[in-house]
Amino acid sequence: MSTTTTPRTVLITGGNRGIGYALAEEFVAQGHRVAVTSRSGTGGPDGALTVAGDVTDGASIDAAFDAIEAELGPVEVVVANAGITRDTLLMRMSEDDFTSVIDTNLTGAFRVVKRASKGMLKARFGRIVLISSVVGLYGSAGQVNYSSSKSALVGFARSISRELGARGITANVVAPGFIETDMTAELPEAQQAEYKKNIPAGRYGSASEVAKVVAWLASDDAAYITGAVIPVDGGLGMGH
Template identity: 55%
Template sequence: MSERSVFVTGASRGIGLAIARAFAEQGDRVAVGYRGGGPPDGLTGVHCDVTDPASVDAAFTAVEAENGPVSVLVANAGITQDSLALRMTDEEFAAPFETNLAGTFRVARRAAPGMLKGRWGRMVFVSSVMGTLGSPGQANYAASKSGLIGLARSLAREFGRRGITVNTVAPGLVETDMSAAISDRRRDELLAMTPVGRVGTAREVAEVVRFLASEGASYVTGGVIPVSGGMGMGS
């Protein structure tokens, strides 16, 4: 379990960066995927556009050369493109699916052969509580994040007998650059739906992801773990 090869997509900031740092702290060999800008300080970065299969393959090839076959994959890359349903174009509806859902499938498909060969692996997909609750103005985002649950559970059934687990975490209102763009009115609405009465931190999400990637979680697969302060509990 020491010095595993960990690849976190969409990890230049926010939840992804917190996850990457949490794994690095425990001694794993961590690579972070980024599409725009550059890699974060202190971590190995690799350009990875999850909407492009060739970019995904090149990123994994680079990570494998540096750190060895990926044994822990955290698929965090995601976007929003909000609009009310009656105003949403086909292109706006499709965009989050291409990154959030299809992008996750692409990186999982590329990671799987190495995990199958090693008969051990951990995949964790970062969804959202909105994938189970729904959200006005986010039909595309919510549907794409909901789709991650079906994808994870299907892969969990395919890979389970080879020592590979596949789980999903569903963060609620977490303090990130993305959540900072939420209007004060919507933020108050979300806080009112959160029993613990506060915004979460990216580190709190990272701790759950790190557990799911541990040997202690070897009997947890196909799960949807809310990290939401109770928002949407039971959904």
């Protein structure tokens, strides 16, 4: 099966490490014009334009878009990937632990997508991909803040789909499961084995496996898919 790829201007937030970095690498490899934001303005992969951008600050996001548009043209594909965790049990979770995660993971996506939608509406074309998580729908003890922010992206994408769908703009959610990153590598081996027992595929995923799904959603072949939640989790959350 061949994928039709029209070169697009792609923006990935939080593209300096982990899944975001792999996303940027994949889009570069497919011949797209790629920009990534990181808070420091450094750290993106070769072939990508890296700009400073803090998703918790609307003015910072505006400035990032201005810089990207000047260099690469209007953003046609936006991947809202920047996210944080502040894991702790509900009884110990401070209000700041909760609101700061929501502000980055959910309101941050809102700031980025709202700014991107201006150019998309004008062009009557756009691909919006929101990076959620299996725990958004499956739940996870100690992650009330994180799972709330990630499940909220589903309602966000579906509402955008209804608002903007007739303008050639799609909005979808990709929900990774346990992915091999620096974070999972630090887990004790016994804990890793325990987690893997619950994954039907019997292994963690790779960041590139997530990246290929996101790139496909942004391709010409996925024009009639919107409001979908696509799990990349080895079967961990099926049915959720």
